[in-house]
Amino acid sequence: MKCEIAQQNVVMAVYGELPDELGGSLERHLEECEECSRELNAMRALDEYLALNPVVEPSPSLLAQSRMRLDDALDLIPPHGFLTRLRSNFYGWVGHMQSAPALMTLLVGTGFLAGNFTYRYQVAHAPAEAPGVVTMSNSTQGSIANVTGIVPTPNSEIVQVKYNRIVPETMEGSLDSKEIRQLLMVGMTQEANTDVRATSVKMLSNECRVGHACVEETDGKGVRNALLVSLRYDKDDAVRMNALHGLEPYVGQDRRVRDALLEALLHDKSASVRTAAISLLTPVQSDSSVRQVLRTVSTQDDNPYIRTASFQALQDTAGIQ
């Protein structure tokens, strides 16, 4: 192997791009060529040095801020101006599902997260009031996130360094408080942490079930909308199940909730979610979409129990028709 090629191969090997069959001859070359093994060492040193500048996760507030900006920008784009309408039959009968932007559910908390410091000041200085009162952990500790400015003083040893800290915080307060709810809604979208998602969804679902202010908010920012998003998109069966239960009180009055349930009944992977959807939909069979889906499911669902349950639900409908 020529040195020039060997040195290229060293770089490729370091980056896991060297085909296995070339590995052996490279090793043999390195055993006898000092210059090329220096190349390897240099690459290792570079790797080590570059580790001083690791890729860091964007701060939660930057992420939230960016999402909010993006969502605003997307809202300005006419929804159907540029897309070819390729509605499947399913969407045909479900009709126009004007779901509110899912992102907004995540972002309700943003202004609050971004304005964290001011907010904390206000909380600390505001007279306490129940049940909206929340207390936040003291958060002067935290690792340094970035240095934003350095101002040296001429002819002096004094230097002013401006920096930001990554500040872990805790908030404690009533489930009825706006701040706690916002945090839970952020928790509902925590892709990487199923526990947090599950707990958030469960708590907010319970709030809805006991009728604690789960009103529909027209801007799509409310708890109900967040539950709809979880029901549609959460990967975890148990989380979707909990979202489903939280929506129960609104099946009769909110068509979007009904549509989401129908969608779950048709497409959810989990048989228990589909089964639960049938029982929640049974009181509203007067809706022709519900009947249609029950009919489809009663003949097509993989699960015989679910086919029977749908059929049963349809039989009960006979009187209504």
Place this chain on the structure above:
Amino acid sequence: MRRGSVAGASLLRIGVESLPAMAKAATQTGTRGGKLTQAQIDARAQQRIEDDDLIREAQAGERTAFDALVRRYDQSVLRLALHMLGNEQDAQDVHQEAFIKAYRHLANFRFECSFYTWLYRIVTNLCLDQLRRRKSRREDPATVLDANGGEMDLMANISDERAMANPARELERKVMAEQIGCALDKLTPRERTVFELKHYQGLKLRTIGEMLSTTEETAKNTLFRATRKLREQLKTARSS
């Protein structure tokens, strides 16, 4: 005749042994594009299926589906842009522009590659543009101007004992990071992008080639050139 053959031999051994060791570390951290485990392959396949479902819904006009796609990927988009551009404002701009582009052109998505690859292609091209614009704006990115308009010598700061004094271990790390940033800035925008995608994002050279509308071979050569340049740039820093 080689001098110090004993030292030379041990150096070789370190070198040879470290190859599989590095490969192993690469698969463990998952950032260097080593071999994927079966579980990782399965997870990716599953993710792809879910993505494709979401895209179909989004193409049918479902904004919530597009929002779900955004939520899946926007943190990594922001992370990449932030690291490449080293500036929150620019990263945020790229984040926004990339998803708007994706939204507008979603109807053209043909499921030939993964959504991730498609999106990253948009993101890297935006970053590339931004780097090119900067290059033409700034003559010498390695020197940083201080508040008084004078040149701040980053190297001097490192070797300056006072700058290292408490509480400045973090600061020291930051200065080093800044120095690396300067070295990265010396690369051409294309070299920078290839290096970023390979070294920091651990993408396959084939994917990188695809994203930058070039061949795997070109990407490979560019990566090689970038590492050479970086080593040259950082040689002085390391020996100080």
